[in-house]
Every structure is written in structure tokens, then in C-alpha cells.
């Protein structure tokens with residue numbers, strides 16, 4: 359474009375380009391729709407745009423779709439109620455993918471699109487964080503939303519005006535696992551109190567039998583695969599076909615084996631018309647120490663792109679390196695499946711400013727657990743995850759154009 363163009367014309371040019379793209383696309387899709395397949399593992403949206411790469415842009419007019427009164431909040435993430443400072447500034451950032459526009463979810467259009475359909479998140483509390491954002495957004499378009507907790511779900515909601523259920527099935531390792539107290543005759547002789555038996559080839563009861571009910575599934579695991587959750591005295595011991603795996607696997611190798619089995623199960627158990635997603639790790643932002651070493655995230659603005667490697671690149675051996683390391687293992691395991699990768703890690707890496715930090719709603723919380731630089735304030739970053747997921751669900755169900 360000519361640098362001489364008057365700058366007031368730019369918005370119009372962009373709009374015009376966008377409008378013609380939309381027109382072209384809807385024309386195209388009329389002709390090709392019948393032959394297009396709904397299951398695609400490409401992380402792109404309707405005009406070949408990668409929603410996962412971009413930048414956060416300040417947009418002072420942006421306001422969240424819900425507030426602290428949403429009945430589905432979890433107290434520790436309800437940063438408005440807990441008076442986290444600067445929340446309106448924190449929520450004025452908009453994720454702008456390179457070369458395209460990420461539409462914001464419109465719950466009044468999304469709920470009719472998924473009428474008579476059900477959506478589940480399966481995994482750890484970062485997927486619960488995702489769920490809460492989704493429920494609070496959808497409730498805007500159906501105030502009759504009711505708590506729902508069936509079929510092994512940890513929590514969820516039913517939207518009566520649209521006959522839609524959205525729920526979270528808690529299964530932090532995805533595989534079945536259970537505590538085995540130490541027995542005097544047999545067992546390990548290393549001073550441990552017992553161990554957690556993980557059956558690598560058995561999905562946890564909480565989600566093993568949900569096939570047939572859900573039309574969209576969003577899996578994750580990763581945040582529990584570490585020595586904080588399972589220290590030496592209470593280690594994970596991996597079993598296959600009912601027998602301990604010999605020689606015993608370390609945590610990362612255990613994760614690899616579990617992923618292989620769970621992904622095989624998902625491919626077999628959930629028919630092709632089920633939209634299947636796997637969301638990658640949510641990055642943590644502990645600064646100056648880990649969660650139990652007074653690590654802190656009292657930031658006012660997102661990180662700059664050139665700071666990200668310093669925080670997250672495993673070679674730099676920082677406190678928050680595990681997300682990228684685990685993503686590498688997970689992406690490898692998902693190759694050649696019909697499970698779409700939701701790479702929400704990169705966009706979230708910027709947002710050191712958006713965790714509950716010390717505003718947890720309980721005076722003693724920080725003294726006991728440290729700051730929370732892992733989960734996200736709501737409203738907040740997970741609302742952008744919802745924008746992306748809802749667009750991909752829309753595309754997956756054969757919708758064309760913008761949601």
C-alpha cells in the first residue's frame with residue numbers, strides 16, 4: 359500500500375477487504391460445502407487464518423460479557439469480587455491474530471447454533487477455569503441456566519431455552535489412578551507411605567462412559583504431571599493390563615504412555631462426528647521463585663513478545679518452563695489423529711498480568727498456598743479461549759463465515 363494514503367482511509371480499506379473476503383468465502387462455500395469434511399486437524403479458521411498466533415492490543419472500549427454476579431464462579435477466580443486491582447485495565451486487551459480478525463463470541467448466536475447439543479471439558483482445573491468462563495458467557499443469553507452434574511461430571515450447566523449442556527469432567531491424569539497405602543508384606547521398601555497406582559490403559563471412571571452424550575469434547579492434562587503433586591513419598595506407579603510396568607517409568611515417560619492409550623481410546627470410543635479438541639498447557643507466571651518459594655505475579659501489563667522465551671523456553675531453565683516441554687510431548691502424541699489442537703499456550707504466555715495472584719478471596723490463602731499465578735481471573739484470558747473454541751465449533755458444525 360502507498361505510504362501516502364491518508365490515514366483516515368485505512369479503517370475503510372480494511373473493512374472493504376474484510377467484506378470482500380467474507381463475500382468471496384460464502385460464495386465459495388456454497389459450492390464446496392457438500393464435499394467438505396467436518397473433522398480436520400488443522401488449527402485454522404474459516405479463511406485459513408491461524409487464530410493462535412498474534413498479539414494483544416489495547417482496546418479501551420472492550421468490556422467483559424459478565425461480572426462477579428455470575429452464579430457459576432469459583433470464589434478464588436472471581437477477581438472482581440475479590441477486588442483485584444486494575445481489572446478493567448486487565449480486561450481491555452484484545453487478542454488480534456496476525457492477518458485476520460477473531461470474532462468475539464455472541465452467546466445469542468452461539469446457543470442456537472448448538473441447540474440440542476452437549477459440550478464437555480475433560481481434564482484438570484485449567485479446563486474447569488475454561489468451563490466457568492464458557493458458562494458465564496452463555497448464561498448471558500439464557501438466564502434460566504441451571505447447575506448440572508450428571509454422568510460423572512464434576513460440575514456444569516444446562517441451558518433450558520436451547521436444550522444445551524456444558525460440563526466439566528474432572529480427570530486430572532485422564533487415566534484411572536488410586537492411592538495404594540503401603541502394605542507391610544509386599545510393596546516398596548524405600549520409606550514411602552504408599553503410592554498412586556495409575557492404570558495407563560484405563561480411562562478414569564469420570565469420563566469413561568460419556569460417549570454418545572456429548573457432541574464436542576475438549577481434553578487436557580499436564581498440570582498434575584510433576585513432583586509437587588506426586589512427591590517421592592507418594593509416587594506414581596504405572597500399571598498396564600493390571601501389572602506394574604517393569605522397569606518403572608518416570609513421570610514424563612508415564613505421561614507419554616498414558617497419552618498414547620487415552621488418545622487411542624478417544625479415537626475408538628467417540629465417533630467421527632464428535633468434534634474433538636485437545637487444549638495445550640496453560641502457562642504459569644511465577645516470578646522470583648516457584649509457587650512455594652514466594653513466587654509472585656503482581657504485573658500490570660502483558661509481557662512483551664521478546665520476553666516470552668526468557669520465561670518459558672526450557673533451555674533457559676526458568677521456573678515456568680514445563681508448559682512448552684509438555685506441549686512438545688502432547689503435540690507429538692496427537693499427530694495423525696482427528697483431534698484438533700487448541701494451542702492456547704502462546705497467547706496465554708503473554709498474560710502475566712491476568713492471574714488471581716494474591717486476590718484469592720481468603721485472607722490466609724497466600725500464606726498457605728502462595729500466590730495463584732497458574733489459574734486465571736474471570737472475567738479474563740479464558741474468555742478469549744472461549745472466543746476461539748466457539749469459532750472452531752461453529753466451523754466444525756459446518757457453519758460458514760463469521761459466527
Ligand SMILES: *[C@@H]1O[C@H](CO)[C@@H](O)[C@H](O)[C@H]1NC(C)=O
Pocket residue numbers: 474475476521
Ligand atoms: C435435547 O437434546 C437431546 C440431545 O442432547 C435430545 O435427545 C432431546 O430430544 C432434546 N430434547 C428436546 C426437548 O428437544
Ligand SMILES: *[C@@H]1O[C@H](CO)[C@@H](O)[C@H](O)[C@H]1NC(C)=O
Pocket residue numbers: 650651652
Ligand atoms: C517467603 O517470604 C516469607 C515472608 O517474607 C519468608 O519468611 C520466607 O522465608 C520466604 N520463603 C522463601 C522460600 O523465600
Ligand SMILES: *[C@@H]1O[C@H](CO)[C@@H](O)[C@H](O)[C@H]1NC(C)=O
Pocket residue numbers: 443444447658659
Ligand atoms: C494499573 O495499571 C496501570 C498501567 O500499567 C499502572 O500504571 C497502575 O499502577 C496500575 N494500578 C495498580 C493499582 O496496580
